[in-house]
Amino acid sequence: MRNMFADAPRTSLTAIYWAFLLYLLLPLTLMMAMSFKDANFVAFPIGDWTLDWYAKVMQDKQFLEACLYSVMIAAASTLAATTLGTWIAMLIVAEGIKGQVIIFALACLPAVVPGMISAISLRIFISTIDMPTGTAAIILGHTVHAVPFVVVMALTRLRSMPGNLVDAARDLGADSIVAFFRVTLPYLGPALVGGMIFCVLLSIDDFVRTFFLGGYRPTLPMLIFAKVQGGMSPEINAMATLVLVVTAAVGLYAEYMTRRARTR
Amino acid sequence: MQPVVQFDNVTKSYGKHVAVENLNLSIEAGKFVTLLGPSGCGKSTSLRMLGGFETPNSGRILLGGKDVTRVPPNKRNVNIVFQDYALFPHMSIAKNIAFGLELKGFDNQHIHRRVSELLELVQLQDYAKRLPSELSGGQRQRVALMRALAPDPEVLLLDEPLSALDAKLRQQMQIELKSIQEKTGKTFMFVTHDQEEALTMSDTIVVMNKGRIEQMGDPNTLYGRPGSVFVANFIGETNLLRSTVVGTEGDQAALNWNGVTIKAAQGGLTPKAGDHLYVVLRPEAIHCSAAEPESGNRIKGKIRQRVFKGNHTSLSVEVGDGTMLNALVHPADVSQLNGEEIWVGWKPETTTVIPDRHAHN
Known part of the structure; x- marks a missing residue:
């Protein structure tokens, strides 16, 4: 007869997995459920259901403005980070450049420096150079944070690129700039799209840097933070649910893109 | 041009x-x-x-x-x-x-x-x-x-x-x-x-x-x-026989290889008696037979290995003091070579000679 405990490690592993999923999804599910509650405070029982909170959120000018502001900052910092990150990655794989390991280490540093430290140092930096807090400062902060992720993704793709593709382009009459835009960049394409979406998510999500570098105009996380301080309401749940759904969709798409980049 | x-x-x-x-x-x-x-x-x-x-x-x-x-x-x-x-x-x-x-x-x-x-x-x-x-x-x-x-x-x-x-x-x-x-x-x-x-x-x-x-x-x-x-x-398979020049006759040189006298085309060289040369003998130039050939170069040898290659058979023949010669044999001729002892023969004009650079230096 089989020992009934033979499967114990396997069973416990499965149990831990399900427990983790529950732990991950339960708070999110509760938050979403509460956003449909037809009452003014967040607590069980839910009783009646409604979509009023969503209607209210969609008419909330503050919320819409904060969304727009966040998206604008994300777009600007993503563009800057992608350009910088690609350039640094090219530098790291280029022949005949010294200190490539150091460049790589420096490029990756912002990803590991704690957000708080990075935010404070950036704040000190901008006041030293007399830069006002606000949009430009936030974009600067988000760009610095996002560059390492672009570098790593671009680098992975560049290292898998056959070395003679650029040679072939040069051989067929392309100078190094044409070869970059017509061969290297399209080859990097999928990795860069993945990296850019990651940058967008990092920027939208960022609170600490924005808090230290921002002016009076709130980004989305700052607005939600301010509203939570005024007390929980299902309206905040509705806001958070919207943000969650949109970012999850974007994140999944990014994952799909990078997966495709790896298999192609 | x-x-x-x-x-x-x-x-x-x-x-x-x-x-x-x-x-x-x-x-x-x-x-x-x-x-x-x-x-x-x-x-x-x-x-x-x-x-x-x-x-x-x-x-x-x-x-x-x-x-x-x-x-x-x-x-x-x-x-x-x-x-x-x-x-x-x-x-x-x-x-x-x-x-x-x-x-x-x-x-x-x-x-x-x-x-x-x-x-x-x-x-x-x-x-x-x-x-x-x-x-x-x-x-x-x-x-x-x-x-x-x-x-x-x-x-x-x-x-x-x-x-x-x-x-x-x-x-x-x-x-x-x-x-x-x-x-x-x-x-x-x-x-x-x-x-x-x-x-x-x-x-x-x-x-x-x-x-x-x-x-x-x-x-x-x-x-x-x-x-x-x-x-x-590098080009093709070849047997190289390091030999000493004995003399020349017309456009052929007479050489001594391990006590056997062989003749070879001079290949544009002007060898003198006493020079060391390599005779280049391609496997397909070799004719293997049970009986001693009447003319041309000939050496007695023993078959050490037969490798069947479809359109021909490749033979490794040991001659003299353990030198191995590689020879190609047509399928029709293989059946005659039952015994171990055979004759390896070739025509002097199918070979050429190469100077032994080390001997000159």
Whole structure:
């Protein structure tokens, strides 16, 4: 007869997995459920259901403005980070450049420096150079944070690129700039799209840097933070649910893109 | 006639390693020229220097009479077919071929016409819109060839383009390459370490070794009259018999090999009695028989190994003091060679001699 405990490690592993999923999804599910509650405070029982909170959120000018502001900052910092990150990655794989390991280490540093430290140092930096807090400062902060992720993704793709593709382009009459835009960049394409979406998510999500570098105009996380301080309401749940759904969709798409980049 | 490519005393070294040393080479227009040699002999470096991807340390490279030594690759009228094809993975076949034409500034109509013409030449018209990843190895090979031919280069450079293909396809592509070269009348400079490829396709073979030209000539000459032990060993299979010259008779030399007197064609040398020479004896020149041959060179030997190869049998025959001779025997003749003891015979005019360089130094 089989020992009934033979499967114990396997069973416990499965149990831990399900427990983790529950732990991950339960708070999110509760938050979403509460956003449909037809009452003014967040607590069980839910009783009646409604979509009023969503209607209210969609008419909330503050919320819409904060969304727009966040998206604008994300777009600007993503563009800057992608350009910088690609350039640094090219530098790291280029022949005949010294200190490539150091460049790589420096490029990756912002990803590991704690957000708080990075935010404070950036704040000190901008006041030293007399830069006002606000949009430009936030974009600067988000760009610095996002560059390492672009570098790593671009680098992975560049290292898998056959070395003679650029040679072939040069051989067929392309100078190094044409070869970059017509061969290297399209080859990097999928990795860069993945990296850019990651940058967008990092920027939208960022609170600490924005808090230290921002002016009076709130980004989305700052607005939600301010509203939570005024007390929980299902309206905040509705806001958070919207943000969650949109970012999850974007994140999944990014994952799909990078997966495709790896298999192609 | 003005040669299309000239290497004028070209030397290229990487640190202490000399890849190409004082290379002097002229290539005539319209010829299929092969640089042949083992890896590290400098053949690929020479090709990359002509392509513009390496700059010589000294010497000049002329293309159509013009000095291009320091001209960047995009400004030279030569194109390379790379070893692993280097097709642009994100472009369709037609776009790949059109790449060089676009950069030369041709109008769309001309490009379109040229691309379809080239696709037709290799029967890939139906694949124009596909991506390189959707093609087989042989098809990719053809596309790479057409992409390099499209801008109408003065010389087409081919860097071991067949090495990634399997044996059968490789043979087929050899014939196709040669026929494309003849159809287009282009100068092909082909780099390979495969002597069979070189023999099959080339008008001229340049055998390279350790950064220098070992010997240059048409396939027949290189096979029939190798100028050095290296060439004799590298091209085809061969038996080398180190012998001492006894005397000369007409255009033949009489030699002493391990106490046996053999005769050999002098191969343009003027040997004197006492010189040491290698006799080059190709396996297919040997005739094996049970009875002693009446004329020509003959040595008694013992069969040590028989390897059946389908259209022939390869015999290892031990002669004299343990020297092994490799001989090819026709299937019809094998049945007569039942016993271990046989006679190995060959005609003096089917062999040639090579000086033993070490003996002179």
